[in-house]
Amino acid sequence: MIAVKKRITGFISVLLMVSMIAACSPNQEGGTSTPNSGEKGNTAEKPADTNKPVEITWWNFPTYQALDGEVGKYEKQLIEAFNQKHPEIKVNLEMxxxxxGPEKLNVAIATNSAPDxxxxxxxxxxxxxxxxxxxxxxxxxxxxxxNDIAPAFWKQSVVDETIYMYPINTAPFMMAVNKTVFEKIGALDLLPLDKPDRTWTFDEYKKALEAVKEKAPDVIPSGFYAKSQAGDQGTRGYLANLGISRFLNEEGSAVAINTKEAGAALDWLVQAEKxxxxxxxxxxxAAADVNDLFLQGKLAFSINYSAVLRAQNAPLKQAEFEDVLLPYPTLDGSEPKLEPYLGGMAIFNNDDEAKITASKTFIDFVANDPEWGKKSLIQTGxxxxxxxxxxxYDDSxxxxxxLARKFVTDPPTIADGYAEVRTFWFPELQRALLGAASGEEALNTFATKANEAITKAKAATAK
Structure with missing residues (x-):
């Protein structure tokens, strides 16, 4: 790790010298750069120009809902508001x-050109x-x-008790139901909407699915997917709760979902498809395929939803219906365990203290400004x-x-080797869905591979 760090530092030093010689002029378009420009701030190489703003580059996924159908428009407004208070910092935005995006980030990191x-x-x-x-x-x-943020969120934001992510917005991952379908077939009483916590059992859920199949034959009762890693939190939460288990143990040190109950839930899923x-x-x-069917009104239940996704999906609906949040059903009606979505900001260490300090000022504004902090939270949904x-929000x-935040549990993202662990999940789901393994066999194989990855990663981290 130290050797890698030295190579990165050396390469950045070379880049700085090259940029000094080239004396390229910076972008003058008011704080944003075009997505393919690849420009980064280069204020450090001209110490004589002390009035020149420190430049930082912000790469952002579509975290905020689009304004007037334009992705990135809100981010530009946020930067303008920031510059009214901090004209000494220029923020170059790249959506x-x-x-x-994930692959582009990997390439940027590998070529020592990560954003700030x-x-x-x-x-x-x-x-x-x-x-x-x-x-x-x-x-x-x-x-x-x-003290104002729950330990479960801090656990996802630190490594060895050092904070690397500034947590900002959250929502529990859960299910959604097309409430309008149940109203039309006169089966609204099959949903647990009259209970404050909306908890329900596996049997109650199955009765709801059967009602849709019988009374709304043009609607698919429920969805599932196993093509790619996207949306894996939905499949994890769904099976773990149907099998009254956890994906990983509480310490995040080993797989816990390979139980007989979870295996039986996966077997049921295979039969339910038939x-x-x-x-x-x-x-x-893929998760996106199933989500599209839900937004078209062709699917009664979506297994990968949250308040954030509900807000992002609102303008994408292709049919008029009311989508309502539900926790995953459990075998015995006990309280579900919901993984939390957590969004936050981080700073790449590009070996420039001025940029790191400026980046912290920007994050503090996004998260804590009296006006824009609240406005930005709402814009994330x-x-x-x-x-x-x-x-x-004034919304039920x-x-x-x-209320469902009380069901939040530790997510698997805290585990060493998580990036590799998740690569084993969908192949094993596919084996079960295609009849090549029983549910229990597939989960045991996943556990073996995942636990090896966790052990290997933990050993590498300890070195």
């Missing part, structure tokens, strides 16, 4: 997509932190802030990670999402 700031989730951020690619953020977090209760061909479907910030589903 990236969920499809190509990123808004992302723990799955990638903590992996970068473990590879010594990020700047610590401990000096940004006061005791007041630390019985027409679950979409056919799920082994070859998520809830605040702060216990003291509630009631952002957001009220339920706030």
């Amino acid at each position: 990236i997509t969920y499809d190509g 700031v990123i808004y992302d989730a723990p799955g990638r951020i903590i992996d970068w932190a473990k590879k010594d690619l990020l700047a610590p953020l401990d000096d940004m977090v006061t005791d007041e802030i630390k 019985d027409g209760l679950v979409i056919s061909g799920s082994a070859s479907l 998520g809830l605040s990670v702060r216990n003291s910030i509630t009631g952002l 589903e957001y009220e339920y999402s706030e």
Whole structure:
């Protein structure tokens, strides 16, 4: 790791010398650069020009809902507001997509051209932190802030008790149901909407699926998918709760989902597909395929949803219906265990203290500005990670999402080797769905491979 760091530092030094000689002029378009420009701030090489702003580059997935149909428009407004208070810092915005963004980040890291700031989730951020690619953020977090955020969120934001992600927005991952379908078939009483916590049993869920199959034959009762890693949190939460188990143990040190109950739940899923209760061909479907069917009104239940996704999906609906949030059913009706979506910001350590300091100032504005902090939270469609910030929306589903936070459990992203662990999940689901293995066999094979990856990663981290 130290050797890698030295190579990175040396390469950046070369780049700085080249840029000094080239004396390229910076972008003058008011704080944003075009997505393919590849420009980064180069203020450090001209110490004589002390009035020149420090330039930082912010790469952002479509974290915020588009304004007027324009992706990135809100981000530009946010930067303009930031510059009214901090004209000494120039923020170059580059929007990236969920499809190509992860690979683009990998390439940028490999070529020592990572952005300064990123808004992302723990799955990638903590992996970068473990590879010594990020700047610590401990000096940004006061005791007041630390005590206002639940330990479960901090656990996803630190490595060896050092903070590398500044947590901002959250929402529990759960299911959604097309409530309008159940109203039309006169079966609304089959949904647990009259219970404040909306918990329900596996048998109650199956009765709801059977009602859709019988009374709404043009609607697919429920969805599933196993083509790629995207949306894997939905499949994890669904099977773990149907089998009253956890994906990983509480320490994140080993797989826990390979139980007889979870294996039986996976076997039921395979049979349910044959019985027409679950979409056919799920082994070859991606999360986006199933989500599109739900937005078209052709699917009664979506297994991968949250308040954030509900907000993002609202303008994408191709049919008029009311989507309502539900927790995953459990075998015995016990409280579900829901993985939390968590969004936050991190800083790549590009060996420039001025840029790191400027990046911290920008993150503090995004998260804590009295006006734009709240405005930005609402624009994500998520809830605040702060216990003291509630009631952002006048909406019953957001009220339920706030309540459902009590079901949040530790996510697998905290595990060493998580990036490799998740690569074994869908192949084993596919084996079961295609009849090549029983549910229990598939989960045991997954556990063996995943536990080896966790052990290997833990050993590598300890060196």
